[in-house]
Amino acid sequence: MKQKDGFLRLASWTAALAVVPALFSASATAQTAWPSKTMRIVVPYPAGGNVDLLGRLIGPKLSEALGQTIVIDNKPGAAGAIGATDAARSEPDGHTLLIGDIATHAITPALQDKLPYNPLTDFAPVMRLTSVSLLLVINPKNPAKDLAALLADAKANPEKVTYASAGVGTPQQLAFELLKEKTGIKATHVPYRGSAPAINDVIAGHVTAMIDGTAVPMAREGTLRALAVTGAKRSAAMPDVPTVAEAGVPGYEFVSWHGVFVPAGTPPAVVERLNAELNKIVADPAVRERMAALNIELVGGTSAAFGDFIKAESGKIAELVRISGAKAN
Template identity: 40%
Template sequence: MSRNLTAVAGVFALMGALGSAHAQDKVPGSDDAYLTKPVRVVVPFEAGGSTDILGRLAAQILTEQLGQRFIVENVGGAGGAIGAAQVAKAAPNGYTLLVGSPGSITVNPHIKANLSYDPLRDFEPVALIGDTPAAVFVANGSPITSLQQLISQAKAKPDTLTFGSAGVGSFFHLAGELFKESAGVDIRHVPYRGMAPALVDLLAGRTDVMFGSVQGYLANRGKVKALAVGSPRRSSLAPEVPTADELGLRGFYTGSWTGLLAPARTPAAIIDKLNAAMNKGIQEPAMVKRFADLGMESQALTAQAFGKFIATEFAETGKLVRKAQIKSE
């Protein structure tokens, strides 16, 4: 769960500045040697979702920065595992990239049997695209009006309150399990086939709370009330919402992220070139606004920092999955 992104970014800030300044120097003549044809960017989910939207933004950035076409291809199925497996087996030449997110990289390996790829062994981290903190929210008409009230009710009546998610093992499910662990409460999980039906039942009062994202909160502002965000500091996109820390709940740090990965053994010069282009593009004012409009925050990380972040997320997600005894349906 992405509680570690802020810390990783701070540690590697200087490294990122140096890497961005010199990345192009590491690839002499690389436009001729590398980008001689379009690059395939695999989104391991169907078109229209948040991963797809961010993947297309990344493809746009790289196309504009590097002068070659980066073409998105949606390869959905098995919670992102099919598309991720395709990229893991692709030639490590920089012409096939994966748009990764928690589901395909840090969750699937812990809940799916016989997965055909190892996210830490079979991919080279390239660049973070964007991230959004978790948000705890209820329907506007809910009798629950504060985080403290939610926790108090859950403790008074264990396994009575319910939270909906996009399915077993989804980010929204894991965020709920982390909340339960952090708050010491028992709230019953109700899995749905996607966030849309889960939100419908929340608004209708058939479930009590949802552990979504700031992105989801902003998209439904006016219908839901956010009680807290799961980040060390308030989100710049929803500064009116307090952090769980401010309200006395320690340890609830989580969020959803999206990033680019390449097959293992892709040359470092290619990784550096792609990383520098992404980091430059996401910091341009028009793109910063575009990310904010989507409820996402962009943050430039070196490939090494992004890799460290993924490794930590992988380990912490595994601990949470084992403790909550989550298994794929």
């Protein structure tokens, strides 16, 4: 009888122990349910720009897909570094996203030796959002009717041609420096505090040329003359304008871009889900049409492909920064 009771107690203990892992598993599942609270998308620039526009475009759609509130958190300053640092230091639980760009993850790291974050190790890339061709424009009174004529003028008069940019180390400057490197022309850089005053001085004829992504409306209305776009293919917003390569500079390509990141250490399953939902958003024809009108091409793709792209861009931009001689302010 005692032996039988012993067997019964052993069987009972064995059954109880078998339940423990299941309880822990259920508890872990409950604790890792995602998203479990309000999410935020860090925009490292002021409201009103392209990065802010992207955040406010994808935020509501991602919120609907995930069933969770998403807020846009503008944290401008230091060429995007303040917002990027904030996102990098956030809890890697999938509730903080960053819309980074060519500045936060390529240009600023190339300009600054002591950046508070590492663009390659402090983030997990989720998805590339955009590819933005810039537009090479001049004053419509300039006698140059195409890029070849502008380059010929620059070669014949090396001290005459000037180009504007939104500031030292900006994509606008680097895109023009790449043009100089590919063609051997000389042109004096005239940096401004932002695109608007720079474009205004090109329109006024104070500066010869500029490469910028926001010049499409002025080119359409005729206050600027568009000579070329900097991407590998023509822009849907300006289909009649050739690429720089088509216009006579083979091998030239420069695009600005944006992408979604999360802090390093975010669970891979969360990154995968975010990637899937974001790919659905950028594939929406209405979303693509709206962005194309602003000269913004939506990209999409895998997290791994975006990670490879970031590594390649880091090297390319670092070399352009070196060539340009740009220094952090």
